[in-house]
Amino acid sequence: MFDAQRIARKALVPLMLTALNCSALQASNLSTSADLAPDEIAASRSQVISLTQTKTDIPARNLALVAQAGESLNGDITQTGNALEAFILQSGYALDASIEQQGSHNLGLIVQTGSYNEARIEQYGAYNNALIEQTGTGHSSSVTQHGQGLSVLVRQYR
DSSP states (O other), X not given: OXXXXXXXXXXXXXXXXXXXXXXXXXXXXXXXXXXXXXXXXXXXXXXXXEEEEEOOSSOOOEEEEEEXXXXXXXXXXEEESSSXXXXXXXXXESOEEEEEEESSSOEEEXXXXXXXXXXXXXXXXXXXXXXXXXXXXXXXXXXXXXXXXXXEEEXXXX
């Protein structure tokens, strides 16, 4: 668990700052507060974001990031390869986040705030890390891992 906590500390703060300043959130005119209540969301619309990423032989950092604020939103990331990173950051009501990774030394991170959100991470391979952090009420989460040297950390706060 210490690896997952170290990764969360190293990755979460810069990631949150990057995501909250991303052009997609700014263009949507939604507040970038990480603790929006459903009635504080300026505009909500049904939105699904799905990313599929396969690592190539090109030496590059493979990072997939989904940042959403609103209600009834879906964020899905599917990755195949090694040393991949997937991050889903969501704030709002009735959100759904899903990460699937196949390979080794991968990291999946889901951070959700609000109410009645659902998070799922599936990892297949060796030395993968899964981290889910949910703040609010009525959340559910699940992690499925197959392989060796795996770590998982799930935190749920009121």
